[in-house]
Amino acid sequence: MNEGPGNLGDSVSIPGWVRFLPFFLSALFFLSGLFAVFAPLPLLSSHLRNGRKWAWLAALSNGIIVALAGGQLSLIFYAVFILALSLSLPELLKLKISLEKSTVLTLLIMALAGACFVFCFVFKGALYHPLNPVLEIKSQISGFVDLLGQSITSGSGVTGLLNAAEVDEWKRSLLVEFPSIVAVFSLILVWANLVLLLRANPNQMRQNLGLDSSVLTKWKAPDYLVWPTIVTGFFLIFNMGVVSNVSLNLFKFIMAIYAIQGLSILTYFFDLWGIRGFFRIVGFSISVFLMTPVVLSLGFFDLWFDFRSRFKK
Numbered sequence: 001m002n003e004g005p006g007n008l009g010d011s012v013s014i015p016g017w018v019r020f021l022p023f024f025l026s027a028l029f030f031l032s033g034l035f036a037v038f039a040p041l042p043l044l045s046s047h048l049r050n051g052r053k054w055a056w057l058a059a060l061s062n063g064i065i066v067a068l069a070g071g072q073l074s075l076i077f078y079a080v081f082i083l084a085l086s087l088s089l090p091e092l093l094k095l096k097i098s099l100e101k102s103t104v105l106t107l108l109i110m111a112l113a114g115a116c117f118v119f120c121f122v123f124k125g126a127l128y129h130p131l132n133p134v135l136e137i138k139s140q141i142s143g144f145v146d147l148l149g150q151s152i153t154s155g156s157g158v159t160g161l162l163n164a165a166e167v168d169e170w171k172r173s174l175l176v177e178f179p180s181i182v183a184v185f186s187l188i189l190v191w192a193n194l195v196l197l198l199r200a201n202p203n204q205m206r207q208n209l210g211l212d213s214s215v216l217t218k219w220k221a222p223d224y225l226v227w228p229t230i231v232t233g234f235f236l237i238f239n240m241g242v243v244s245n246v247s248l249n250l251f252k253f254i255m256a257i258y259a260i261q262g263l264s265i266l267t268y269f270f271d272l273w274g275i276r277g278f279f280r281i282v283g284f285s286i287s288v289f290l291m292t293p294v295v296l297s298l299g300f301f302d303l304w305f306d307f308r309s310r311f312k313k
Contacts, residue, residue: 022046022058026086027065030078039078040193043086048093048202055090059083076117084113085190096209100222103190110186180249184256191260217268221261223303229254258299263287265298268308 022042030039043062047055063083067075088109092102174181195216198206206213228250235247266287270280287295298307 019046019050019054022054023061024065026058026082027062027069027078030062030066030082031069031074037189037192038196039082040086040089040189041196043082044090044193044197045200045202047086047090048197048205052091055087059087080110080114080117081186081189084110085193089190089194093205093209099194099209099211099215099219103187103194106190107183107186110190114182176245177249177252180252183249183253187253187256187260214271217264217271218308219261219264220302221257221299225254225257226300226303229258229300255296255300259292259295261299261302262295262297263299265302265307266295269311272311 022045025042026039029035029042043055043058046058063075063078066078070078085106089102089106092105097105198211198216201207206215232247232251232254235244236251238244263284266284270276270283275283302308
């Protein structure tokens with residue numbers, strides 16, 4: 001199969017010392033903050049190139065580095081968002097499960113890992129002080145949001161622009177939308193690393209899955225997703241308390257999926273028009289940060305307009 005330009009060939013000889021990079025590179029990416037989104041990539045690549053044993057050893061070494069450098073809380077975040085992803089996604093791909101199902105199952109595994117840490121923490125405290133687990137979880141999330149709000153307002157001068165009531169309302173909204181914030185971040189984390197993994201194509205990954213090199217430019221969200229979008233959007237019009245709050249979180253997560261489809265359409269356009277390198281980076285940056293509604297519209301309305309076929313003609 002002709003893989004086309006821009007792919008990292010697997011026939012290229014890789015120096016032996018490169019095999020040891022995953023044993024610390026993931027932790028360095030995570031602790032840097034700026035490159036944390038790429039932290040799963042070294043472990044994912046090691047899993048597919050060198051096997052399960054090397055991946056688990058690399059996960060252990062990186063976890064030790066994160067624990068020593070960042071403490072217990074950093075290790076928990078690393079385990080939930082990086083290790084759960086890095087150790088589950090390759091196993092699902094090796095089973096030749098579709099990209100969509102692999103992504104969903106990986107997100108569920110990450111959610112399960114997070115829930116385990118939360119409930120372990122909550123019930124550990126319950127051994128000494130009887131409490132309501134639901135209220136305790138809500139209290140912990142509220143405390144985290146308060147801490148986040150204090151760090152943002154004190155560092156950006158927002159408190160000078162907003163009064164106390166407006167700051168409290170902002171924190172209340174952030175608490176309501178906290179589930180969708182975590183879910184969208186997790187989706188972006190899985191999607192970004194899966195895209196990089198498909199482009200790197202370690203150990204002939206695409207061929208083993210029966211995918212061609214244009215899979216990223218042809219991807220579309222399932223057609224039935226339009227119905228939950230309409231339903232959740234309807235409940236946003238009226239203030240129905242908990243129902244509207246749940247609908248808001250679901251709506252934002254679905255919009256993130258359509259944003260990915262919009263970026264897939266943009267990738268198709270850039271390939272069609274020969275836009276590569278620096279200009280492609282600029283194009284994606286402008287689209288994501290300045291033209292987000294356009295990207296969402298491309299993804300959502302593609303069901304009816306099929307933009308790729310129209311522009312190709």
